[in-house]
Amino acid sequence: MTNINPNVLPIVPIRNKVLLPGLALRLQINRKDTVLIMQKIYKSSDNKESKSLIGCVPVKPITSKENPDENIPSPDSFGSFKSASPKKTIEQTFDQSNRSSDLHNYGCAARIIRLDRTVGGGFTAVVEGISRIRVDRYVFERPYLEAEITIFPEPAIPHDDQELQGLAVSLKSTGRELLAMLQELKLPTPVLTQLQKFIDGASAGALADLLISTVESSYEEKLKILDAHDLKTRIATSIDLLTRQIHILKISQKIHSNVEGKLSKKQKEFYLRQQLNAIKEELGEHYDSSTDDDDVTDLTKRLQEAGLKPEADRTAQRELKRLKRMHPTQAEYQVVRTYLETLSEIPWSKSTTDVLDIDKARHQLETDHYGLTTVKKRVLEYLAVLKLKDDMKGPILCLLGPPGVGKTSLGKSIANSLGRKFHRISLGGVKDEAEIRGHRRTYIGAMPGLISQGLRRVGVNNPVFLLDEIDKVGHISSHGNPSAALLEVLDPEQNNTFNDHYINVPLDLSKVLFIATANQIDTIPPPLLDRMELITVPGYTFDEKIHIAQRHLLPKQIAAHGLSPNDVKISNHVLLKITTGYTREAGVRNFEREIASVCRAKAVEYADAKDKERIHIYHPEVTEDDVESILGVEKFDNEVAECASKPGVVTGLSWTASGSGGILFIEATQMPGKGILQLTGKLGDVIKESAQIALSWVRAHSFQLGITNSSTESTFFFQRDVHVHFPAGAIGKDGPSAGVALTTALVSLFTRKIVPPTTAMTGEMTLRGIVLPVGGIKEKVIAAHRARIRKVILPSRNRKDVEGDVPANVKEEIIFVYANNIYDVLQAAFEGEKIWVETPPIVEVESHL
Numbered sequence: 001m002t003n004i005n006p007n008v009l010p011i012v013p014i015r016n017k018v019l020l021p022g023l024a025l026r027l028q029i030n031r032k033d034t035v036l037i038m039q040k041i042y043k044s045s046d047n048k049e050s051k052s053l054i055g056c057v058p059v060k061p062i063t064s065k066e067n068p069d070e071n072i073p074s075p076d077s078f079g080s081f082k083s084a085s086p087k088k089t090i091e092q093t094f095d096q097s098n099r100s101s102d103l104h105n106y107g108c109a110a111r112i113i114r115l116d117r118t119v120g121g122g123f124t125a126v127v128e129g130i131s132r133i134r135v136d137r138y139v140f141e142r143p144y145l146e147a148e149i150t151i152f153p154e155p156a157i158p159h160d161d162q163e164l165q166g167l168a169v170s171l172k173s174t175g176r177e178l179l180a181m182l183q184e185l186k187l188p189t190p191v192l193t194q195l196q197k198f199i200d201g202a203s204a205g206a207l208a209d210l211l212i213s214t215v216e217s218s219y220e221e222k223l224k225i226l227d228a229h230d231l232k233t234r235i236a237t238s239i240d241l242l243t244r245q246i247h248i249l250k251i252s253q254k255i256h257s258n259v260e261g262k263l264s265k266k267q268k269e270f271y272l273r274q275q276l277n278a279i280k281e282e283l284g285e286h287y288d289s290s291t292d293d294d295d296v297t298d299l300t301k302r303l304q305e306a307g308l309k310p311e312a313d314r315t316a317q318r319e320l321k322r323l324k325r326m327h328p329t330q331a332e333y334q335v336v337r338t339y340l341e342t343l344s345e346i347p348w349s350k351s352t353t354d355v356l357d358i359d360k361a362r363h364q365l366e367t368d369h370y371g372l373t374t375v376k377k378r379v380l381e382y383l384a385v386l387k388l389k390d391d392m393k394g395p396i397l398c399l400l401g402p403p404g405v406g407k408t409s410l411g412k413s414i415a416n417s418l419g420r421k422f423h424r425i426s427l428g429g430v431k432d433e434a435e436i437r438g439h440r441r442t443y444i445g446a447m448p449g450l451i452s453q454g455l456r457r458v459g460v461n462n463p464v465f466l467l468d469e470i471d472k473v474g475h476i477s478s479h480g481n482p483s484a485a486l487l488e489v490l491d492p493e494q495n496n497t498f499n500d501h502y503i504n505v506p507l508d509l510s511k512v513l514f515i516a517t518a519n520q521i522d523t524i525p526p527p528l529l530d531r532m533e534l535i536t537v538p539g540y541t542f543d544e545k546i547h548i549a550q551r552h553l554l555p556k557q558i559a560a561h562g563l564s565p566n567d568v569k570i571s572n573h574v575l576l577k578i579t580t581g582y583t584r585e586a587g588v589r590n591f592e593r594e595i596a597s598v599c600r601a602k603a604v605e606y607a608d609a610k611d612k613e614r615i616h617i618y619h620p621e622v623t624e625d626d627v628e629s630i631l632g633v634e635k636f637d638n639e640v641a642e643c644a645s646k647p648g649v650v651t652g653l654s655w656t657a658s659g660s661g662g663i664l665f666i667e668a669t670q671m672p673g674k675g676i677l678q679l680t681g682k683l684g685d686v687i688k689e690s691a692q693i694a695l696s697w698v699r700a701h702s703f704q705l706g707i708t709n710s711s712t713e714s715t716f717f718f719q720r721d722v723h724v725h726f727p728a729g730a731i732g733k734d735g736p737s738a739g740v741a742l743t744t745a746l747v748s749l750f751t752r753k754i755v756p757p758t759t760a761m762t763g764e765m766t767l768r769g770i771v772l773p774v775g776g777i778k779e780k781v782i783a784a785h786r787a788r789i790r791k792v793i794l795p796s797r798n799r800k801d802v803e804g805d806v807p808a809n810v811k812e813e814i815i816f817v818y819a820n821n822i823y824d825v826l827q828a829a830f831e832g833e834k835i836w837v838e839t840p841p842i843v844e845v846e847s848h849l
C-alpha cells in the first residue's frame with residue numbers, strides 16, 4: 001500500500017469560495033474524480049494522519065472583462081453580512097476542466113469529514129480547513145490533480161513583538177464591536193455565544209480567519225486573506241474588513257429601522273432566517289443552501305430528461321412547486337425530494353433495442369444451457385411471434401421445476417439472446433401487498449414496490465423481469481393480497497396502467513417481458529396460474545448432469561478459480577462419483593458446489609507447486625481417490641441397495657413438494673389389536689383414503705391371496721392393528737398415486753412375501769383394483785433412475801408419458817411394467833412368485849371413451 005506523503009496532496013479546485021483553516025465548507029464534487037481521489041485517500045490507511053487530507057485550492061478569479069457580472073454586489077447584501085454569494089450557476093465544484101494553470105497559488109489543506117451522495121449521482125463533501133498551503137509544483141493533472149505543497153503551520157505571536165501584540169488586541173476589540181452589532185440584530189443566542197467564545201479564546205490568527213469569513217468581502221479579498229500566511233498582514237487586513245463591515249451594518253441598521261415597520265411578520269422572519277443561515281454556514285454548521293437550490297435545479301433537469309408521461313409530468317411539476325416552497329429543514333422536504341428523485345429515475349421512455357435474430361437467439365440458448373429442449377423451443381417461438389407481431393401480449397412463461405435446474409440462468413440467457421436488460425425479483429416470502437405495489441406516500445418510510453424498483457434499477461422500460469419463486473408469494477392476509485397485485489402486473493390487458501401506490505401515476509409495464517419460476521404448482525393461486533403458460537423443467541438424469549458439468553459447470557468453476565482449462569481435468573466417471581456420492585438433487589446446484597470444492601483444492605495444489613517451482617509434479621487429472629480426500633467420505637450410499645428387503649416395505653415413486661420426483665419407502669407393520677389402521681408421515685386426506693382403499697381391497701381378497709384360510713373368515717383382521725408409515729415424516733405427502741404401492745405393501749406384509757427394493761411403483765387404485773394413471777411420470781422415472789431402481793411398475797395409461805418424455809438412456813436401464821389392474825402390479829412386484837391361491841377374477845377395464 002502506498003502512503004500519502006503529506007507534502008504531496010490531491011488537489012480539489014474550488015470556485016468562488018475560499019476555505020480557511022478552522023472553518024468548514026461544503027463542496028459539490030464531480031463523481032468521477034471523487035471516486036479516484038477517495039480511493040487514493042481511503043486506501044492509504046497506513047498513514048492515519050494524512051489519511052483524509054486534500055488540498056482545497058481556489059480557482060483564479062475571472063477578471064471582470066471575462067465575466068462582467070461577477071463583481072456586482074449581490075442583492076441580498078442589504079444589511080446582511082452574508083458572504084458575496086457566488087452566481088448560482090457557477091458551482092463550487094471541482095471538475096475535469098480545471099487545469100493547474102487556472103488555480104491560485106495558495107490553498108488550504110483540509111480533512112474530509114463527511115461525504116454524501118447527491119441526487120445527480122455526484123457527491124458533496126464537508127471539509128474542514130487545517131492549515132494554509134502553497135502549491136509548489138503539480139505532480140500530475142490526470143486523472144486528478146496532485147501537487148507538491150508547502151504547509152504553513154499557524155505561527156504563535158512572539159512575546160517581544162509589540163506591533164503584533166497590539167494588532168491582536170485591536171482585532172479582538174473590533175470583533176467585540178461586531179458582536180455587539182449582531183446582538184442588536186437579535187440573532188439567536190447560541191450563535192452569539194459561540195462567536196463570543198471564539199473572540200475570547202482563539203489565537204489572533206485563527207480569529208482573523210473566522211471573523212473574516214463572516215463579513216461581506218469579495219472573492220479577491222478572501223484570496224488575499226488566504227495568501228496571508230504572515231500574521232501581520234492577515235490581522236491588519238482583517239481589521240480593515242471588519243471595520244468596513246461594522247460601518248455597513250450601522251448604515252443598514254439605520255435603513256432597516258426605517259423599513260422594519262413596513263415589513264410583514266413573514267418577511268421579517270424570512271430576512272432573519274437568511275441572516276441566521278449565513279452565520280451558521282460560515283461557522284461550518286449549516287448546509288449550503290445553494291446546494292439545495294442546486295438540488296432542485298438538478299431535479300428539474302433530470303425530470304425533464306426522464307421524458308415523463310403527461311400525467312406523471314403534471315404530478316412532478318406540482319410536487320416540484322411544493323418542494324420549492326418548502327424549507328429544506330422541514331421533514332416533508334426529504335419526502336417530496338425522494339419522491340421526485342424516484343419519478344425521475346423511472347425509465348418512462350428509455351428502452352433498449354431488441355435483437356430479434358432467431359438464429360442468434362437459438363445459438364445463445366444452446367451455448368448457455370445443455371438440454372432443456374422444450375423450453376428452448378418455446379422461447380424461440382415466443383421470440384418469433386414477437387418479431388412478427390411486435391407485441392408482448394401473450395401468456396407469461398412460467399418455468400416450473402425443482403431447485404437448481406437452471407430456471408434463473410435460463411431467464412438470464414433469454415434476456416441476453418434478446419439483447420435486453422435482466423432483473424430478478426425474488427418473490428419468496430413476499431407477504432405484504434405493499435412489497436409489490438409500494439406503500440402510499442403518507443406512510444412513514446414509504447417505498448416503491450419491487451416492480452417499480454426493478455424498473456428504476458435497470459433504467460429501461462423493456463427489461464426481462466424474472467419473477468422468481470412465484471409459488472411462494474403470500475395470499476390474502478391483513479397485509480393485503482400480494483398475488484392479486486401480481487395479477488395486475490401480469491395481465492397484458494391491464495399492465496400498461498399499473499398503479500404503484502408510491503409512484504401514484506400509472507406505469508406502463510406492457511413492454512416488460514415477464515418470466516416466472518416456480519418449484520411447485522399447487523400453491524400458485526389459480527387466477528395467477530391461469531395467466532401463465534407452464535413449461536416444466538424436469539430434473540436431470542445422471543447422464544445429463546455429467547454433460548452439463550463437462551460443458552458448463554466445470555469450465556465455469558475452473559475460470560472462477562483462476563485456473564485455465566488444462567489445469568483441471570475431471571473424467572466422466574469421476575464426475576459420476578461426485579454426483580452420486582455427494583449430491584442428492586434433481587438440479588445441479590450442489591453438484592456445482594462440489595465441483596467448486598474440487599477446483600479450489602486443485603487451485604491450492606497448483607499455486608503451491610508453482611511457488612515451490614515444482615510445477616512439473618502437478619497433475620491436472622482428478623482421480624476418484626482425490627475426490628474422497630477433497631470431499632471426504634461419500635455422503636450418500638446407493639439409496640436402494642441400502643434398504644434391506646423386508647415384508648411390508650415397498651418402494652413408491654413420489655412427486656415431492658419441491659417439484660422434483662423422488663422415491664419413497666412405504667413401511668407397513670402389524671401388531672395384535674382390534675383392526676385399527678394407523679397412518680403416519682404427515683399425510684393428506686387423499687393419501688389416507690388411498691390407504692383405506694388398499695386395506696379394504698386386501699381384506700376383500702384375503703382368501704384369494706392366501707392370507708386367510710377361508711373366504712368367510714373375519715377374525716383375522718379384527719385381531720390385529722395395521723400401521724403404515726411414510727418415512728421423511730416431516731415432509732407433507734398427498735395425492736392418490738401411492739394407491740398401488742400401499743396395496744402391494746399390505747399384501748407383502750400379510751403374505752410375508754418380499755418386493756425387491758429395486759422395484760418401484762406408482763399409480764392410483766380403485767376399490768375394484770383398477771389402476772388409474774397419475775402425473776409427473778417423467779420426473780418420477782428420472783428420480784427412480786437416479787436412485788438406481790431397475791424395475792418401475794406404472795399404470796398402462798401412462799405408457800405414452802414414458803415413451804414420449806423419458807430420456808432414451810433411462811429407458812434402456814429400467815424395465816417398465818405397465819399395469820391395468822392391481823393383479824398385474826402384484827405379479828410384477830413379487831416377480832412371478834405365486835401370490836394367490838385362487839385364480840384372480842377378470843377385472844373389467846374401464847372404458848376411456
Ligand SMILES: Nc1ncnc2c1ncn2[C@@H]1O[C@H](COP(=O)(O)OP(=O)(O)OP(=O)(O)O)[C@@H](O)[C@H]1O
Nearest residue numbers: 368369370403404405406407408409548552588589
Ligand atoms: N441445463 C443446464 N446447462 C448449463 N448449466 C445449467 C443447466 N441447468 C442448470 N445449470 C446451472 O446450474 C446452476 C443453478 O441454476 P439456477 O440458479 O438457474 O437454478 P434455478 O432452477 O433457478 O434454481 P432455484 O429454483 O433454486 O432458483 C447455474 O449455475 C446454472 O448455470
